[in-house]
Amino acid sequence: MLRLEKRRQPSRIWAWATPLAAVLATILFGGLLFMALGKDPVVAIRTIFYDPLFGQHAFFYRPQLLVKAAPLILIAIGLSLGFRAGIWNIGAEGQYIVGALAGAGCALAFYPMEAWFIFPLMILSGALGGFLWAMIPALLKVRFGTNEILVSLMLVYVAEQLLASMSLGLLKNPEGFGFPGSRNLQQYESAHNAELIAGTGMHWGVAFAFIMVIFAYVLLNRHILGYHIRLTGEAPRAARFAGVVPARLVIFCLGMGGALAGLAGMFEVAGPAGQVSIDFNVGYGFTAIIVAFLGRLHPVGILLAGLLMALTYIGGEIAQSNLGLPAAAIQVFQGMLLFFLLAVDVFTNYRLRFGRGVAA
Amino acid sequence: MLKRTFLTTAAVALAMAATGGAALAQEKTKVGFVYVGPIGDGGWTHEHDVGRRAVEEEFGDKVETVYVENVPEGPDAERVMTQMALDGADLIFTTSFGYMDPTINVAKKFPDVKFEHATGYKTAENVGTYSARFYEGRAVQGLIAGEMTESNIIGYIGSYPIPEVIRGINSAYIHAKKVNPDVEFKIVWAFTWFDPAKEADAAKVLIEQGADVILQHTDSTAPQAAAEAAGNVYTFGQASDMAEFAPKPRISSIIDNWAPYYIEQVKAVMDGTWKSEQTWDGIGPGMVGIGEITDAVPAEVKEEALALKDRIASGEYHPFTGPLKKQDGSDWLAEGETADDGTLLGMNFFVEGIEGEIPQ
Numbered sequence: 184m185l186r187l188e189k190r191r192q193p194s195r196i197w198a199w200a201t202p203l204a205a206v207l208a209t210i211l212f213g214g215l216l217f218m219a220l221g222k223d224p225v226v227a228i229r230t231i232f233y234d235p236l237f238g239q240h241a242f243f244y245r246p247q248l249l250v251k252a253a254p255l256i257l258i259a260i261g262l263s264l265g266f267r268a269g270i271w272n273i274g275a276e277g278q279y280i281v282g283a284l285a286g287a288g289c290a291l292a293f294y295p296m297e298a299w300f301i302f303p304l305m306i307l308s309g310a311l312g313g314f315l316w317a318m319i320p321a322l323l324k325v326r327f328g329t330n331e332i333l334v335s336l337m338l339v340y341v342a343e344q345l346l347a348s349m350s351l352g353l354l355k356n357p358e359g360f361g362f363p364g365s366r367n368l369q370q371y372e373s374a375h376n377a378e379l380i381a382g383t384g385m386h387w388g389v390a391f392a393f394i395m396v397i398f399a400y401v402l403l404n405r406h407i408l409g410y411h412i413r414l415t416g417e418a419p420r421a422a423r424f425a426g427v428v429p430a431r432l433v434i435f436c437l438g439m440g441g442a443l444a445g446l447a448g449m450f451e452v453a454g455p456a457g458q459v460s461i462d463f464n465v466g467y468g469f470t471a472i473i474v475a476f477l478g479r480l481h482p483v484g485i486l487l488a489g490l491l492m493a494l495t496y497i498g499g500e501i502a503q504s505n506l507g508l509p510a511a512a513i514q515v516f517q518g519m520l521l522f523f524l525l526a527v528d529v530f531t532n533y534r535l536r537f538g539r540g541v542a543a
Numbered sequence: 544m545l546k547r548t549f550l551t552t553a554a555v556a557l558a559m560a561a562t563g564g565a566a567l568a569q570e571k572t573k574v575g576f577v578y579v580g581p582i583g584d585g586g587w588t589h590e591h592d593v594g595r596r597a598v599e600e601e602f603g604d605k606v607e608t609v610y611v612e613n614v615p616e617g618p619d620a621e622r623v624m625t626q627m628a629l630d631g632a633d634l635i636f637t638t639s640f641g642y643m644d645p646t647i648n649v650a651k652k653f654p655d656v657k658f659e660h661a662t663g664y665k666t667a668e669n670v671g672t673y674s675a676r677f678y679e680g681r682a683v684q685g686l687i688a689g690e691m692t693e694s695n696i697i698g699y700i701g702s703y704p705i706p707e708v709i710r711g712i713n714s715a716y717i718h719a720k721k722v723n724p725d726v727e728f729k730i731v732w733a734f735t736w737f738d739p740a741k742e743a744d745a746a747k748v749l750i751e752q753g754a755d756v757i758l759q760h761t762d763s764t765a766p767q768a769a770a771e772a773a774g775n776v777y778t779f780g781q782a783s784d785m786a787e788f789a790p791k792p793r794i795s796s797i798i799d800n801w802a803p804y805y806i807e808q809v810k811a812v813m814d815g816t817w818k819s820e821q822t823w824d825g826i827g828p829g830m831v832g833i834g835e836i837t838d839a840v841p842a843e844v845k846e847e848a849l850a851l852k853d854r855i856a857s858g859e860y861h862p863f864t865g866p867l868k869k870q871d872g873s874d875w876l877a878e879g880e881t882a883d884d885g886t887l888l889g890m891n892f893f894v895e896g897i898e899g900e901i902p903q
Contacts, residue, residue: 240629247622347734351704352903360664361706361889367644455618461703461734462641465615500623503611505630510581510613 187533197531202477202484205524206491212523213516222506230505231498231516244501246384248493250455253389254279254447256489258471260395261443263480265436267403268415272437274320274335275444276468277342278313282445283452284349285312287365287459290374291354294366301373305449306387313445314438316342321437325430331437343464350461365459368452376454388450392489395443399482412436444468473521495520572634572813574598575627576610577620579639580737586762586782587736587799588612591638591661594801601806605813616641624649628656634812636805637661639736640705646670657817659808662707664888666819673804676825677707678714678887679855680797681758682862683833683848684779687795688756689719689726690844691777698749699730700742700759700766704901706890708760713894714862715758718851720896728897729754739765750776767793777839784834795848796834803829823884826856863887868895 210232214224235244258275265272272278286309293301320334347363354365368374379385403409415422415432423429447467452459474492478484499513576595580588595608609632611623620642627635628649634657637646643663650658650670658670666672688697697719701708712730719726729752731745742761746769749757756777759766764785770776770792778788780796804822811817824830833852836845854860865876870893876882893901 240626243625243629250618251622344734347703348902361891362640362664363703363705364641369644369648451618455621457617457644460616460641462616465617465619496619497622500611500614500619501626504575504609504623504627507609510611 186536187529188536190532190534193531194534198479201524201527201531202479202488204527205477205520208523208527209516209519212519216512216515216519217508220508220512222508227502227506227508230502231495234501235494235497242382244497246378246382247497248490249384249389250386251496252489252493253386253392254451254467255471255474255492256392256486257388257395257447257450258440258444258468259475259478259485259489260392260399260482261440262471263475263478263482263485264399264402264412265440266416266475267480268412268432268436269419270433270436271332272317272320272335272440273332273472274317274338274342274468275440275471276464276466277335277339278316278441278444279448279451279468280339280342280346280464281316281448282309282313282441283448283456283463284346284354284459285309285445286449287368287452288349288354290368290371290453291365293373294371297373299373302376302387302453305374305453306446309445309449310442311445313448314442316445317437317441318434321434324437325433331433335437339468346459346463347461350459350463354459356458363461367457369454369457374453376450386450386454388447388454391446391450393486396482396486403482408435444471477520477524492517492520571605571607572602572809573630573632574606574608574809574812575624575632575635576608577614577623577627577635577637577639577642578610578612579614579616579641580762581612582610584737584762585764585785588638588762589783590799591636591801594805595636597802598805598809602809602813606809617645621645621648624658625652628653632656634659634809634817636808640707657808657812664821666821668819671808671817671819671821673822673824674707675799675830676823677797677799677831678710678862679825680831680833681711681714682718682855683852684758684795684797685715685718686722686851687836687840687844687848688715688758688777688779689721689723690847691794691840692719692723692726692756694753694755695723695725696727696729696753696755698746698752698754698757699728700745700749700757700761701730701732702736702760703734704732706888709893709901710887710890711760712897713890716897717862717867717894722847730897730899732902733761735761737762739763742766743769746770747773764788780834786834789835790837791839793837794839795836798832798834800829800832826852827858869893870895870897 210228214228217227218224262272262275286305289305289308319338320331323329323334324331350363356364356366376386411427414425415427456463474485474488478488495517502508503510578588582588582592598606599608614620614623624635636659638661640662643660643665646658646660647665647667650667654669660670660672662674663672699712716728729749731749733741733745735741742763743765746757746766750773755775757766757770758779759781762782767778767785767788770778776792777794778792780793782799784796784798785793836848861881863882865880866878867876869875
């Protein structure tokens, strides 16, 4: 007879082995799924995981990997701080949108002036926009004890309406023949978040994502605030005895999550996307939640998880185009990753026992 | 700056060398399709995919088609197009308005690949545009709707307030009003092209407000299902025939028929005669089809509708013929005057009699 026994301490080995096991299980069952669809599973898996990195056109895909992963990593780092402390910001998508609107709005206010200070100002506005949007659930929670999960999630839909309104009204390109969407910032040199070195995919957003990984690592391991965050998540009562002020922590975690999501939105709108449009947001804010958990809420883990997630997107598109796999199959494949992660995660806290034991 | 240009050029040259080699090896003409929705949406993307399959059927072994569905507008679209071009596509159809700037960007990097962008206004040496005069179909639809309504309230599910959609509302309203002076339009903006849940909600709201005919400019069949559940409500298929809801609630439809155009363009690329053009075709050339008018519609109304269709097809009648005033009461078209394409393409006003404002 099989049974689960709770571990006294979460297993450190399993905590690190879980993501790997989840990836392997996803590859195995994804392969079976592709086989059921009549495709060669080995070719399909190779197309998704190998071709973007080492295939014939890898010179194009490798930089794209950074472009796709950067916003995911940036947002996930911000979210992970809150998640560690048990503060659940589910509305990063909205903070991403508002950050992009603030950044693009700042740029368009200066158009067509060319000046060195425009881009730094956009970075500040983007972060501030995301921060302020996150302050709504934060202050409501601190002041009235509302549930930040609901408030932050609902604000995503408000932000989407705001985005539509901006694309159709205030930020609409006056030379766009009445079509929705702002001017293209790629054609506005002072505001363009261009590649720092051509052909590498490295834009300021990628650089920031790397910097924030290091920042979060130092914060969590070397700073008293990081200690408080971890303590609150692991032992809330002990945290209060240690002098942690919950309200301040809520403000910090949601604010940081919002600011980083806002930054991600701003870098995206000024660079790869180029313009504010009705369908500007593509779900980075939600995917980042998966990335945060896949990376075990650890900065380095998030870095790797973000790159892995980006790989499945890019490889998934190649598989669609070259092998004729339907988009839904790719989404199922990505969903499997989280599913298996959660499933295997049981082993971090529980031990599998054979035979009869004392009733648990 | 100079260095950056050089590096980009080098990368592109490398890419061209790679694709050029692939093109020589294969005799087949490779045609790519980028879709904004899933091919099973039953509407917009579905019809483009019908066109793609028609291309395969027409040319058999001489052509290879590839597609990627559910591609978000923005950097993801740019990556998918680049990937198709790298993998040797000779012609790429990009089938959503939001793909405009990405198409232009990618076209710049691949001067030997031809691009056809649907519903946009930017062209280049190797980028042509195509769209259909759906407003011609809307005229026929408006006439039937005006005749069929008993509550004199016609509901309209708008997607986004862009010229394309506004044209459709105006055209439908003008022709409903002609046969039924008491008719009133209620418009709900769904701010989506495809979201069955939102579309169903919009339809239910309109039905509650007394609408007994519903026109939609969104792509799913959810409004049809909502109308069927409500009982005495009529609808029209959008983009696709949606014949599964005939004979009631769906009493007719506007069908996008891209197949002849796609076949023609692929042929032109094969023959080396392709040129960048701006195509805007209607009922006459067959790009816009009117689906079967069912028996739920009285015979004399059906006859009237088909007569209008024939007059539009032959060019004898233009759906926007004066005297027409704008919503604010100012003059637009004098007696007998017809609207020019420029005004139609940028249409951002309602005609007199429609209530409500265009969201800004």
